[in-house]
Amino acid sequence: MKASNTQWKARLGDRVPDNLAAELDVFEHEIALKKQGKIEDRVFAETRLRRGAYGQRYDNGQRSDGTTTRTLNYPSTNTKGPNTLWDAPGMQRIKIPFGGLNATQLETLADLAEEYSDSIAHITTRQDVQLHYVHIEDTPALMRRLASVGITTREACGNSVRNVTACPIAGVCREQTFDVTPYAKAITYFMLGHPDAQSFGRKFKIAFSGCKENACALVRLHDFGAIAATREVDGKTKRGFELWVGGGLGPVPQQARLYDEFVPEEEILPIAQAIARVFARLGEKKNRNTARLKFLVSKLGIDEFKKLVMAEREILPHDPRWTDYLKDVPHYKEEPLKAASLLQIGAAKPEGFDKWHANNVYRQRQEGYATVTIALPLGDITSTQLRTVADIARKYVKETIRSTVEQNLVLRWVSEGDLPALYNELKASELATAVAGTIVDVASCPGTDTCKLGIASSRGLAGELRMRLASKNAELDEAIGGLRIKISGCFNSCGQHHVADLGFYGVSRNKNGYTVPHFQVLLGGEWTNNAGAYGLAIGAVPSKKIPETVDRITGRYRSERQQGETFQAFVKRIGKAECKKMLDEFTAVPTHDEDASYYSDWGDPREFSLGDIGVGECAGEVVFPIEFELVACEREAFEAQLQLDAGNIDKASKMAYEAMLHGAQALLKFKFLIAPEDPDKVVDEFRTQFFDTEIFFDPFVRGKFAQDFFKAHEEAGTRRTVETAHQLIEEAQLFIEACYSCHARMTAAPAKATA
Amino acid sequence: MSVDPDAVNHINVKIFLAPGATCELDHAIPVFHRWIKDNLCPEMMIDVADYQHVPAGPGVMLIGHEANYSLDNRENRLGLLYNRKAALDGTFASRIQQAHEAALSACDRLEAEDLFRGKLKFDRDKIEVAVNDRLLAPNSDDTWDALKSGIEERFPGYALKRVGEPRDLFRVSITRE
Numbered sequence: 055m056k057a058s059n060t061q062w063k064a065r066l067g068d069r070v071p072d073n074l075a076a077e078l079d080v081f082e083h084e085i086a087l088k089k090q091g092k093i094e095d096r097v098f099a100e101t102r103l104r105r106g107a108y109g110q111r112y113d114n115g116q117r118s119d120g121t122t123t124r125t126l127n128y129p130s131t132n133t134k135g136p137n138t139l140w141d142a143p144g145m146q147r148i149k150i151p152f153g154g155l156n157a158t159q160l161e162t163l164a165d166l167a168e169e170y171s172d173s174i175a176h177i178t179t180r181q182d183v184q185l186h187y188v189h190i191e192d193t194p195a196l197m198r199r200l201a202s203v204g205i206t207t208r209e210a211c212g213n214s215v216r217n218v219t220a221c222p223i224a225g226v227c228r229e230q231t232f233d234v235t236p237y238a239k240a241i242t243y244f245m246l247g248h249p250d251a252q253s254f255g256r257k258f259k260i261a262f263s264g265c266k267e268n269a270c271a272l273v274r275l276h277d278f279g280a281i282a283a284t285r286e287v288d289g290k291t292k293r294g295f296e297l298w299v300g301g302g303l304g305p306v307p308q309q310a311r312l313y314d315e316f317v318p319e320e321e322i323l324p325i326a327q328a329i330a331r332v333f334a335r336l337g338e339k340k341n342r343n344t345a346r347l348k349f350l351v352s353k354l355g356i357d358e359f360k361k362l363v364m365a366e367r368e369i370l371p372h373d374p375r376w377t378d379y380l381k382d383v384p385h386y387k388e389e390p391l392k393a394a395s396l397l398q399i400g401a402a403k404p405e406g407f408d409k410w411h412a413n414n415v416y417r418q419r420q421e422g423y424a425t426v427t428i429a430l431p432l433g434d435i436t437s438t439q440l441r442t443v444a445d446i447a448r449k450y451v452k453e454t455i456r457s458t459v460e461q462n463l464v465l466r467w468v469s470e471g472d473l474p475a476l477y478n479e480l481k482a483s484e485l486a487t488a489v490a491g492t493i494v495d496v497a498s499c500p501g502t503d504t505c506k507l508g509i510a511s512s513r514g515l516a517g518e519l520r521m522r523l524a525s526k527n528a529e530l531d532e533a534i535g536g537l538r539i540k541i542s543g544c545f546n547s548c549g550q551h552h553v554a555d556l557g558f559y560g561v562s563r564n565k566n567g568y569t570v571p572h573f574q575v576l577l578g579g580e581w582t583n584n585a586g587a588y589g590l591a592i593g594a595v596p597s598k599k600i601p602e603t604v605d606r607i608t609g610r611y612r613s614e615r616q617q618g619e620t621f622q623a624f625v626k627r628i629g630k631a632e633c634k635k636m637l638d639e640f641t642a643v644p645t646h647d648e649d650a651s652y653y654s655d656w657g658d659p660r661e662f663s664l665g666d667i668g669v670g671e672c673a674g675e676v677v678f679p680i681e682f683e684l685v686a687c688e689r690e691a692f693e694a695q696l697q698l699d700a701g702n703i704d705k706a707s708k709m710a711y712e713a714m715l716h717g718a719q720a721l722l723k724f725k726f727l728i729a730p731e732d733p734d735k736v737v738d739e740f741r742t743q744f745f746d747t748e749i750f751f752d753p754f755v756r757g758k759f760a761q762d763f764f765k766a767h768e769e770a771g772t773r774r775t776v777e778t779a780h781q782l783i784e785e786a787q788l789f790i791e792a793c794y795s796c797h798a799r800m801t802a803a804p805a806k807a808t809a
Numbered sequence: 810m811s812v813d814p815d816a817v818n819h820i821n822v823k824i825f826l827a828p829g830a831t832c833e834l835d836h837a838i839p840v841f842h843r844w845i846k847d848n849l850c851p852e853m854m855i856d857v858a859d860y861q862h863v864p865a866g867p868g869v870m871l872i873g874h875e876a877n878y879s880l881d882n883r884e885n886r887l888g889l890l891y892n893r894k895a896a897l898d899g900t901f902a903s904r905i906q907q908a909h910e911a912a913l914s915a916c917d918r919l920e921a922e923d924l925f926r927g928k929l930k931f932d933r934d935k936i937e938v939a940v941n942d943r944l945l946a947p948n949s950d951d952t953w954d955a956l957k958s959g960i961e962e963r964f965p966g967y968a969l970k971r972v973g974e975p976r977d978l979f980r981v982s983i984t985r986e
Contacts, residue, residue, distance in 0.1 A: 057818040057896050058944035112855055119846045126855060169941055172858055173867045187872055431862040441976055484864035517862045657859050659839040
């Protein structure tokens, strides 16, 4: 805890806006009350989450060394939420609406990263900034310093409206319908702390895009996604939005449904408010695993959902804020610092400039100006580099900086003639890596590095892939240079693996009596068209074999693609069965004696263990037959995908359900050596032995996967649509993953606590 | 605002590599994990953070509750950095002494590690002291005037020079004369 914490309030004085100052005073009082034991854990946890103060790995006071679990003896016995020790460092998420930043804000972030964190600011896949290893008692001072430069962390986490994202090139994009920035800004501050957005069962994510085709805002994976649209009305061009609702990733990814092809601009805020009210009223509250808006939209159907929203809209009391901002929209524009100029490079062209120009520079719709991307490795930037970017932003542009969902920063409005000088300055601070938007620019969530839900090391793998691909100049490869790789540490999808050409998420497998880190491989996700399609899992590969798997897949695409064939089309043409064959040569795991490297994760020499995410439970000796049975279940789920691709919806649904049934039988057999054959009895027995006892429960989503199985059983034999069959297959895959995890927990060695 | 030396905490001490010494940062990862496992630091250590992918960055860090240790590569100058996070008792001079001693002990331990032995060598006469708290110790002349004697007390016979720009932490380069 910083010695100066108590002095910041007086020092900053009226530089902190009154409303934020009052909120932060309240938060500080809540911290004091929690220390006195006057606030319940559960309540304080949501309180701090709504301020962006999140938990971090090892915050339950336990850390696995690979073979033993040790207790971390923090000085205080207080807690800041269930199983979250007071002194354990946490993550601070900082909302950056539409990614917009100025130089002073960058400098403040630099100072905070240095003083309260580890001198690194991390850009997330939703344009936020995260600081890690932050002490809870430092957060009020940290938040005051942010507030003094116009940044709030309010509702950065928790069951609230999260950061509103938007295209980082909105306003300068050559293909946009119009600049969505003022709308993104308006909805941010309209929904922030809005009474109708305080009673959600889960988070609510909003995104704005200026066009349909590009990926910059990933509208279709959001709860509320708005794409700029215009209509001719009475001879005048009217602005509005194509509105998509109920999208989301996570364990059960769903693409957003089209709510309306055209919501007029004056209706976008009231419709958002009406949706918030419907979501707050009818959304699931008890079971957080089915509490996102996507489940409500699925349950009601888009037509019924829309009817309810429109009914709500009718009775909303008028709020002048719905339209007040619109009078300023026509005048909204960013100003360049320098006059437009053309790029003229003579003999003194800096080394590496062409490559950087090709990958990192975007020619703006405004002639003579460009937007420059600063590609950050794994989204990380040092405090020193942040100050450098601030200086450059003051020197070359009018502090027009934005963060991106690809975990980078952009500088807008660079006069093209300044590009060589700007390049040289960025290069001097090692900020001119020429890989933006290429296969080398791998995106990743924090994974096991800092996230307590992480299963495998997404950042470790991302770093390894980035290094290997860069060493081969893969970004220059005409065939594969433009592919996207995205990695999540678990099924929660913070790395957005579903919308990558090559996506990966962390899982584990029991092999030879050990737990081995693996990644599920997803192919064929569509990054463009605002996250137009989600990839499906092809199979799990040991973590250490992923780089070779990437080489194999990309190599085959390079050599066998047809003229003009996209990666998605290639995957579709060769078929999932053929894709799976490519993985098969990498799935074998040698024994620990033969090659111990398989049994630890990237960048972490400890023997791989799930001990850091859950408490192990001993259930006797390892019984190998279950592993074969679970592999068979995986195969069934995969074959269900093939059937679905072939248009056999009923067969696909039946196979997906049976894969779940067989997974449940496998666990019952593992525990009791025999299992019933009758599906009703399997479900009853599984419910009694694994669900009611919570043995099957995932530390994060609890009983969700079992509930999916029960629902699939209830609905077995009913006709499904392509969409619901697809969802069932996803649920089957996750149920089988949960069977693996349950088995791993049951066979884990009992934790040997050490002081 | 005047600087009160005895209110100043969160001392950082960085000891730079000796000329010709080499350090494979990757090796620090298993070493630091073992330091956690075997309780080799006086502070409670929690985690290892690998920032080798960030140029001129914090390198490989051993994260603790009271302090962080790292093989730090800021400004592309590799060294062992001890970053004291928890407040220490005593005067400013005694806090520098504690931080400096912790950094020296870490250097000794690292040099003795099998993975580093014979290659990694620190120049214990090439040091940087910083204060990781801009409010109590901005990088200004006032801070320099207030803290200089405390630093000299710990490093008699060394040349002291304030470094960095106003936005930086208060930093003093210390070299044997």
